[in-house]
Amino acid sequence: MEPNLILTGFMGTGKTTVGQLIAQRLGRTFVDTDQWIEARAGKSVAAIFAEDGEDRFRAWEAEACEALSEPQGLIIATGGWTLGPQQNREAMQRGGRVMCLWAEPDAILARLSDKSDRPLLAGDDRAAKLRDLLKKREAVYRSFAWQIDTTKMDVAEVMLHIMALYGSISGSAEPDAFYLPMGERNNSVLLGAGLLESIGPVLRARGLRGTAALIGDSNVIEHHGDRVYQSLLLSGFEVVPLRVPAGEESKTLDMAGMVYEQLVQGGLERSGMIVALGGGVIGDLSGFVAATYLRGVPWVNCATTLLAMVDASIGGKTGVDLPSGKNLVGAFHPPLVTVSDLTVLRTLPEREFQSGLAEVIKAGVIGDVDLFEMIEGGSTDVQDIIRRSIQVKVDVVREDPFEKGRRAALNLGHTIGHGIEAASQFLLRHGEAIGIGMIAEAKIAERMGLAHSDLSGRIEAVIEKVGLPTRYANLETDTIVQLMRSDKKKQLGRLKFALPRDIGEVAVGIDVKDELVREAIEVVRDE
Ligand SMILES: NC(=O)c1ccc[n+]([C@@H]2O[C@H](COP(=O)([O-])OP(=O)(O)OC[C@H]3O[C@@H](n4cnc5c(N)ncnc54)[C@H](O)[C@@H]3O)[C@@H](O)[C@H]2O)c1
């Protein structure tokens, strides 16, 4: 049987109207959960609220979700908060694809102005109540993978975008979805297999249109460029493809300048967008360009390395390098969506994959003991490993979106690691240096009595297990220390460390004596 198509979202986003139209168009049965409940309760939703209370109504909703959890090709419109509870959401997802319709409060108010049958908005000052309720629920609504932003669409457009999206995704498994609020903006993250082929419908449904500049590096465009290009084109985007040379050398102001020029020539306006396809280099460069071109255009980050999936593509930090150091110029500009399609990892060179595993191990040490133990146990469940790593990053960034405190935990292994990476003149991959940095910093934590005495051994064992180096060779302590100091994360001239207390627990803002730093750097040197 075909999967159901379930439309959810706040009142006034058009779930019922659009659901009925789609059912007609596809010759499917339409079910409205409110009507389903009314038929069984023998009274109206308003009467259930008034006579039996909201709790009784929510219990009815849970029953409806259970009853409609088989794939039967139904088109279902839910109540505004039917899928608030996790168990209802899971029940509906068993039977089909849940799409969440969104609209900005003003658009909703305009649509609801002639209706008075909304029990949750009863009484005075509907506008304030509505804004308040929408704000409270926003994180849940935005956490669904499939989003339709109906704010600027009429009913016919909403219907077309939903049908295109449903057609494109109904054959593949439900992706993992994350939502990260970032001040005025927010960053959704999708993780699954085969997402790149659906990127056009996904972005159209989120309200994007016009010109899409597709930026990739030579390797990635070669392997996966066409998948994205075709999907965007088929969804009606005008696509301007841009290819930059692979490697950190492309993360410069000069390269950004060249990209700006090509965007102007390609006619990219404020209404357009940038689609980055690549690892951390392409993400950082494209995001920086998106933050600054025409004072900011929306962008989408298709992460193609493990490192980008678990770390670089999430949280909105973008930037380029200067001759005097990495990431010295940048902006917070989160992508509207991060798309991590697992299938791209098939072409990723082994060494790059291993490098990404260092960030996975870091995520485990920062906040997920189970993840760390999965790696210790040799797990090969790549999606679960990535899902968990993303969750750690999302949780940390959510607490501290603009890096004022807690987010410094993500620098674990990076203070010494960056020094080693730079001293090797980037012959060591980022993750290789970070792995060694984590071991050295765990040694410091032990020496300072922050961690128990076998923590560094445990971290070292797991780094070795995944095939990453645990020692560097042929680098001077002085060079490493000097390069650590030119790293941008120092405060008032003193380096602050993020140090592990245990697996799953990190202390931030730690001042470490110079001798101790030098000693730790020497411990991880291969003699
Ligand atoms: N913004 C952030 O929060 C953040 C966080 C961590 C790291 N970073 C940045 O990320 C960058 C490193 O990212 P990276 O390790 O992804 O490097 P990268 O982007 O250079 O990619 C590594 C190599 O793999 C190739 N490649 C990428 N995906 C591929 C695929 N699917 N198949 C085949 N080849 C593929 C690339 O062409 C490149 O040669 C650094 O510049 C770092 O500063 C940023």
Ligand SMILES: [Zn+2]
């Ligand atoms: Zn890193």
